[in-house]
Amino acid sequence: MKKHMFIFLGALIAFSFILPYTTFAADSYKVGALFAVTGRASFLGDPEKKTAVMVAELINKAGGINGKKLELIIYDTEGDATKTMLFFKKLVNQDKVCAVIGPSLSGTSLAIVDEAKKLKTPLVSCAASYKIVYDAKTKKQRKWVFKTPQTDTMAVEAIYSYLKKRGINKIAIMSVTSGYGKSGHGELVRLAPKYGMDIIADEKYGPKDQDMTVQLTKIKGNPPQAIVNWSIGPTQVVVLRNWKALGMTSIPFYQSHGFGSRKNIKLAAGAAEGVLSPLGGCVVATALPASTQKDVTMKYNKDYQAKYNEPISTFGGHAWDALYLVANALKAAGCDKEGIRNELEKTQNFVGQHGVFNFSPDNHIGLTWQDAFYMTVVKGDDFTLAD
Amino acid sequence: MEKITFATQLLQYLITGLTIGSIYAMVALGFIIIYNVTEIINFAQGEFVVLGGLVMVVFHVSAGLPLVIAFPATVVLVMLVGILLDRLAIRPIRKPSVLTLIIATIAASILMKGVAMVIWGKDPFDLQAFSGRDPISFFGAIIQPQYLWVIGFLILITISLSIFFNSTIIGKAMRACADNPDAASLVGIDTKKMILLSFALSAAIGAIAGIIVTPISLMEYDRGVSLAIKGFGAAILGGLGSFPGAILGGLIMGTIESFGAGLISSAYKDAFALIVLLAVLFFKPSGLLGSVEISKMKRF
Known part of the structure; x- marks a missing residue:
């Protein structure tokens, strides 16, 4: 019985990798997204998913990227490391995505950073830990992994x-x-x-x-x-x-x-x-002084409120940053994974929801605390800038 | 802000500890009522507390019902859930052993948590404190008015339960089921009805605990497990099966946690209560007020 089970499972796994995927659409760029939409970390994954869906719609409405549509393929990791791993492999091997954004948690992100290297696929994580981009063994930034949230x-x-x-x-x-x-x-x-x-x-x-x-x-x-x-x-x-x-x-x-x-x-x-x-900037958008940062964050606040009829959360902003960073890289490099990675690493002065991103080979976090945080103080029912 | 004295600190620890302990005691009472009649540990007890808090939010905050109506309505609704738990999960089990019934309550608790998550989402909810949030100063220590409600309700529940079990026919019948279910059914007590009643009663006490603790600690769908563990610990500490033991166990657990966190280290707060629990069980395996003779007769 057990033996049969193994053969059956083995066949199932083998098939899932061998099966040629016929749904390949040449007129779109595919980007994968892994978010903990349900489960204990859904307060992260839910706004992230909603934001990513909205951003993809906005990009496509504006004519897509290089005339091609942005196709977002989202899987729910439920905050589970094993599921994250399976879905990541599925995104790369079956769905043939150009890049992946997410996962939502540091734990699930760390679970797939080595796989991203093996599969040579750019990953822009939406989780906090610096260990996601920093390899303690080599003391270098992980080549294929970037992240958007502040640490x-x-x-x-x-x-x-x-x-x-x-x-x-x-x-x-x-x-x-x-x-x-x-x-x-x-x-x-x-x-x-x-x-x-x-x-x-x-x-x-x-x-x-x-x-x-x-x-x-x-x-x-x-x-x-x-x-x-x-x-x-x-x-x-x-x-x-x-x-x-x-x-x-x-x-x-x-x-x-x-x-x-x-x-x-x-x-x-x-x-x-x-x-x-x-x-981060997107949470206190209304209180910011007039700047590009203010325009970007105000627009996100308005779009999100209009589409979902709920206020943004700080976490959705991380997905916004991740997806736009990938979209910009796609625009420059097309669906070439090595190219996207290089473009991400070259990104300078990208104004996102949580500050200004400047990536380099030695810095895959892109933010510094000086421009990623505003000190706020609660006044009445809102956050205002502290002096 | 003036610096406070050590004595005031101790008083504050005691007050907070007794309040939190009262909540543990109420959860422990819920465990005991069902345990005494059925010998099963109802692991969905924590979910009753959660439901109490969340249903109250719907009635009192969303629907805007006044406190005096929303409170009993919530208790009745959660009682219904308790009754359904018995009718749908406990009674239909064929050839019940204590263990299968306990597993059924674990399943029910997971189901109730899931349903609560779908209905209320994952955000915590708040209730207005019953008599405002202006703290009362007591020899330098601070008493939140809600603390008094919590302790007051524990006293009220204790008195009501002792009257119910000692002076009413139904209460005595339930105690008879607890002592010897076979003999009880021989003298004409409907044991099934008594089991149903025990679930309803436990659910009601759980609901009350949930309603009165929400203004202090907020309430969200997955708080049940941690409350159930604390309450279960309190029930064991006091001697599983003993009502005064459950109350004493709860108050001791709360106070030890509070003093342990305040005087030694807040990082090991939960450990102190468990160490005391283990120590008590080591010297008196039946718990503080439990009796070895009775526990030998139980199947679990």
Whole structure:
């Protein structure tokens, strides 16, 4: 029985690779997209997918790329590394895409970076970790992999340099014990000496905790000059309510770049007033000074709102950046994978949703914290630029 | 902001710990009620809490019903879900063993979580605090008004349950089923109805817990598992099967977590409660208020 199963599975896999794919359309450029549309990371994948679909429509409406249509092939990874791998192979081997954007998560991106190299296919990831583009073994950028989101490192540097400017050096940090919080916590601790930050309290809480009063009470016993909190999900709102209830609003509260959704301000029910966070351009588009950055982000905000009748999230912007970067490379190189890769690496002064991208052989992230983040402060029910 | 004293900090830890502990205690009570009548651990108990919070959001926030109407309506609706759980997942199982029934509740919890995700999506939801969010100062410590509601409801539930189980015929019949289902059915107690009632009652308590905790912690579709684990731990700590044990277990779990996080390290908050749980089970395997004789008679 088991043997038959193996033969059957083997045949199935073999067929899926051998079968000649007849749906090849010569008048279109195919781009693959891997997003965690459902599953635990759907808050990333859902806006990313919607954004990518919208961007492809916009490009095609404007005449496509070099007269050819942009055909987007999207698979839902469900945030699962194995599925991501299977779909990535399918995109390259069966669908014959020119390049792939996504996946949404650092874990799923890392799962396929080696395969991208093996299959010689350009990959523009929408996930945060710098390890996606940086090969620790060779100490070089991975040849075929790029990414659009800001890294934790950049967010920490943005916060620390702002604190330094304000003369603050005694801080308390709080973080959630999920992957996001742990990664941010690592960077907060690592970069503290560089900016002269003295971490006098280091508190943690679980991603499903009901209340963080205890952690804040502990901090209150030895008050710092500022609190830096690293979490996503409901805890980043609950912690603000506790902060306010405990009467700690005289200690400035800094959130990570994961705070960038107006839903959070609403959920905090008034407790978010005065909270600071470093956010990408597209989230604070209305508050930006007149610039190309403002035009680009305002247009995205308007288009997205009109099409889906919901506000953009910071994550959709990463897909916007990834797909336009690929589209620009396609325009210059056509569907030549090596060519697309070279064009991506040559990209300079590309104004995206999250800053100005400048790639080079030594830099596949393309952003620096100075132009990828705006320090914002919550006023009323919106984010405004902090001075 | 003035610096607070160590004594005030301790008081704050105690208050917060008791509040969170009250929630654990309510989840633990839900476990115990079903366990006592059926000997199964209902792993969908956490989902009742989630449903309580989310259904309340629909009634109170979306539909705009006043609190006094939305609250009982939510409890009744979640009770119906509990009844359906018994009728659709528990009773139809042929040749039930305790283990198959427990697996059925796990399946039900996954299904309920999935349905909740489809209906409400993945974003957390908020409810207005019942009597505002202006904190009350108590010897320097801060009490959120909602904390008092949580503790108050635990007291209310405790009193109601003790009256129900000690002074009403139905309550006594349920206890009879718990002690000896065969003998209970011989004297004419409809054990099936009692099981149904136990699910309804557990669901109701879960719903109340969900409604009152949402203004503090928000509520989203996948919070059930973590609540169920904490509540289950509390039920074991107090002695599986004992009502006072469940309440005591919950309050102890919450308080230990709170003091552990405040005085030692917040990174190992969950570990402290588990260490105490293990230590108690090591010295008294039946739990704080459980009895070895009774636990020997149980199949699970």
